[in-house]
Amino acid sequence: MNIRSTLLAGTLVISAGACADRASVGVPAVDRFAGRLEACSWPGYEGDVLCGTLHVPEDRSATGGRTVGLRVLVLPATGEQKAIADAVTFLAGGGVAPATRYLPFFARTLGRLRRSRDIVLVDQRGTGASNPLRCELPEPHQVEGGESRGDVFRVAYLEALGRCREEIEGVADPTLYTTSHAADDLDAVREWLGYERLSLWGASYGTKAARVYMRRHPTRVRAAVLHGVVPITFSMWPDLFPAADSALGALFALCEADVVCAETYPDLDALFVDLMARLESDPVRLRVPLADSEPDSVFVRFDHRSLVGLVVATLRSSRAARGLPLLIDRLSHGDFTYVAGMLRPGGPQPIPRGVYLSITCAEELPRLTAEDRARAHGSARLGAGEWLDDEDRECAVWGAGAVPIGFWDPVGSDAPVLLVTGSEDYITPPAYAESVAASLSAATLRVVPQRGHDDIDPCVSALIEEFLIQGHDTDPDLACPEDRDPLPFELPPSSPPRTGE
Numbered sequence: 001m002n003i004r005s006t007l008l009a010g011t012l013v014i015s016a017g018a019c020a021d022r023a024s025v026g027v028p029a030v031d032r033f034a035g036r037l038e039a040c041s042w043p044g045y046e047g048d049v050l051c052g053t054l055h056v057p058e059d060r061s062a063t064g065g066r067t068v069g070l071r072v073l074v075l076p077a078t079g080e081q082k083a084i085a086d087a088v089t090f091l092a093g094g095g096v097a098p099a100t101r102y103l104p105f106f107a108r109t110l111g112r113l114r115r116s117r118d119i120v121l122v123d124q125r126g127t128g129a130s131n132p133l134r135c136e137l138p139e140p141h142q143v144e145g146g147e148s149r150g151d152v153f154r155v156a157y158l159e160a161l162g163r164c165r166e167e168i169e170g171v172a173d174p175t176l177y178t179t180s181h182a183a184d185d186l187d188a189v190r191e192w193l194g195y196e197r198l199s200l201w202g203a204s205y206g207t208k209a210a211r212v213y214m215r216r217h218p219t220r221v222r223a224a225v226l227h228g229v230v231p232i233t234f235s236m237w238p239d240l241f242p243a244a245d246s247a248l249g250a251l252f253a254l255c256e257a258d259v260v261c262a263e264t265y266p267d268l269d270a271l272f273v274d275l276m277a278r279l280e281s282d283p284v285r286l287r288v289p290l291a292d293s294e295p296d297s298v299f300v301r302f303d304h305r306s307l308v309g310l311v312v313a314t315l316r317s318s319r320a321a322r323g324l325p326l327l328i329d330r331l332s333h334g335d336f337t338y339v340a341g342m343l344r345p346g347g348p349q350p351i352p353r354g355v356y357l358s359i360t361c362a363e364e365l366p367r368l369t370a371e372d373r374a375r376a377h378g379s380a381r382l383g384a385g386e387w388l389d390d391e392d393r394e395c396a397v398w399g400a401g402a403v404p405i406g407f408w409d410p411v412g413s414d415a416p417v418l419l420v421t422g423s424e425d426y427i428t429p430p431a432y433a434e435s436v437a438a439s440l441s442a443a444t445l446r447v448v449p450q451r452g453h454d455d456i457d458p459c460v461s462a463l464i465e466e467f468l469i470q471g472h473d474t475d476p477d478l479a480c481p482e483d484r485d486p487l488p489f490e491l492p493p494s495s496p497p498r499t500g501e
Contacts (some may be wrong), residue, residue: 098128133354
């Protein structure tokens, strides 16, 4: 229902001993965490993995009460030398995806870092296997009359959300599944595992979670990487779609300046505006397969809002965005083959809607001013704030928890911090990183050319890995070919190759 969802971790008994500078020499990782973690297997990875569950109070301000079981994974250091006593942990984005789903990526990507440091992944409360706040919510094709995208589907959706909220109250208090609670959970995991400090890698929403941890547990941070920096002192919600609109305009300008692209896709801006108008007045119905049953299929409506969702998601990656002119051209000529495959409904949702709302309804929407809302509802090619109206309605059903006093103040820290952002990141543009860096005394800002919000390639990951190894900036040469030549636009299969290719 929400277009934005296609865009954006009490008393505790500690069994670990006091932290030393390094872990015990020659002690296997499974023995280091005896009684807490045990060897396990993980899909997509064949190396050593340790798994465990730490139970923490759901409400640390109350005596007794319900606990939350946090799923914890450790990728143990691979080097022959003893592991250093500070580990690296990843704080996921999306508001919020389970961190453990990225285990294969980190196992493949951080080979040098893993020689001396463990990688710790914790499913933030409300996600993954940490008491997920999942909701079974309908899709338009499942609601009679819902394909109209009018009040019929909206009412059915909100009724289902309300039922989910009531059911979840039996296993969780959704108002306690916010970023501050997750930060204290992470520190409980750190202490439970016996690490003196953590090095943090936060991505998107995870950059906010990392800074909340830095504020609440400042002595426990060795270094931090903030990739795609989400602001805390102001909400980025009002600017999401206006910024996406500007990014689309910039992409059209790049195409116009590229001789081959301009010749292949003339008047791209006008073509897109015409396509939006046609889909608004005459949506198409596409037959798509169901995710859980190959032979079965359903009809799915594709209208102007569907196109907006596809565009804003594609603009998250600079490379993927170079395929938008071809896609717009195909759709304009009635070829919906590509989008039919993308609209396949019924697949698992990596980000439980419940925890997303617990965070958003408490930390973003309450502080929006009338000016913010007017800006979000400004007329543009990509809509006029309808997604924000959807979130207002959902939060009215879900409710909102409280945030600590000073939650939205700038976060200060003396720890070394690397802020990485892409020059084409419209979701968290370089200006956000600049504003965050102002209160961090040991901050280094890197704007990587021709990268979007979701671009994490060998160049970017090597930059981050080097910083986490050293614990400070070493001013490495990025040495990325994409920094030197413009990214090519995708052309129809029948188009002649570019000169020099």
